[in-house]
Amino acid sequence: MVKAKRLLRSEQRRDNASTKNIEKIMMASQNNNKLFHQLIQNQRGVKNVTTDIMIFNTKEQSEPEDILEGWKSYFEDLYKNHKTDDETNYNNERFILATIQNELIEQIETNRNEEIxxxxxxxxxxxxxxxxxxxxxxxxxxxxxxxxxxxxxxxxxxxxxxxxxxxxxxxxxxxxxxxxxxxxxxxxxxxxxxxxxxxxxxxxxxxxxxxxxxxxxxxKLLPQQSKLQRRFTEKSSSLIAAFMCKLLQRNTRTTYSLDIRCSKSI
Incomplete structure (x- = not known):
């Protein structure tokens, strides 16, 4: 019964959102031609990447206020890093090193006293x-x-x-x-x-x-950048690097690959 009520509320919220979007499109068709075409384009490309039910710390939440509070607590915990597992120890070490690096850079630039x-x-x-x-x-x-x-x-x-x-x-x-x-x-x-x-x-x-x-x-930076770098490089793509690796593999060349925390960023 509880699950059925949640599903009903979920469908009601989606229906209300759809109605509001249709009203917005109709208003734009009367007053703003550019906005109208933009909304239509967005409507065609829309994908369902949201959910009305979230699970925070093994507890299911369906009310918007509870979900919002769950996200708030989740990101606060990530920021505070209160966990003690190996992964967090690595993050703490990285955080300390990054802090030292930033302080050194700030000190060096302050001593240089170069005007911007x-x-x-x-x-x-x-x-x-x-x-x-x-x-x-x-x-x-x-x-x-x-x-x-x-x-x-x-x-x-x-x-x-x-x-x-x-x-x-x-x-x-x-x-x-x-x-x-x-x-x-x-x-x-x-x-x-x-x-x-x-x-x-x-x-x-x-x-x-x-x-x-x-x-x-x-x-000043581009001439010093490695020619092998593909990511975060203008007019270049990581797909090119992937293609090169695939080509080496097909030619039965020995290939070494290192993936660093890909699941955390992709």
Whole structure:
């Protein structure tokens, strides 16, 4: 009986969501032609990657509030690392080493006392142009569309804030906040939280700053990058590396492969 009620509530929520989506499409067909075609395209490509039932610590949850609280506790536990198994010990060791590395880099850069070149209008405009439509907003509710369609008068305020950050060499903690969204790993059971990856949506200011700095660093970094690197390389794909490995295997060449925590990232 309890299970039947849960299934009924699940179907009711899905029906309500479908009705709202249809209403949104119909409204867009009357007022916004571009949005209408975008919604239709999204509707065609939609896939069911959500579930109305989650299992947290062997306990089944079906109410939206309980599921939300379960995700909150799950990500808090991941962050705090309270477990004591071997995997967590490895993570703690890695965390300590990363902390030491970051502190050393900060100390070296502080001692160098090298000024950061101030951002100009052209750089900021170019970074805004690179922003994509349809992306989720940050925790402040500001999306990329807000920047792309903002009044020209606001541009100088954004430039001034970025200049201040570069001058002080300090990013305010409020700009480092983000919204964590669980994304299901390929082929995994969606009812278990460990089968999801946490994707963080940061605020637009972070994206702008990163874009400006990447454009400055890229010309210096690419010549030093290994020619064998395929992942995170422009105009290159990890599929090429996979094809090369497959080719060596077919030619009966001895091939060594090392996979590091693939299940945690894929």
């Amino acid at each position: 070149k101030q951002a100009n209008e052209e750089e900021v405009k170019l970074s805004i142009q690179k922003l994509k439509y349809g992306k989720s907003p940050g925790s402040d509710g500001i999306s990329d569309e807000h920047l792309k369609n903002m009044p020209v008068e606001l541009l100088q305020y954004i430039i001034n804030i970025i200049i201040l950050i570069f001058t002080e060499k300090d990013v305010p903690s409020t700009l480092k906040e983000g919204v964590v969204t669980p994304v299901l790993k390929s082929g995994k059971d969606q009812m278990y939280p460990e089968n999801h990856r946490g994707i963080t949506v940061t605020k637009f200011f972070s994206t702008l700053i990163e874009s400006i700095l990447i454009d400055r660093i890229k010309p």
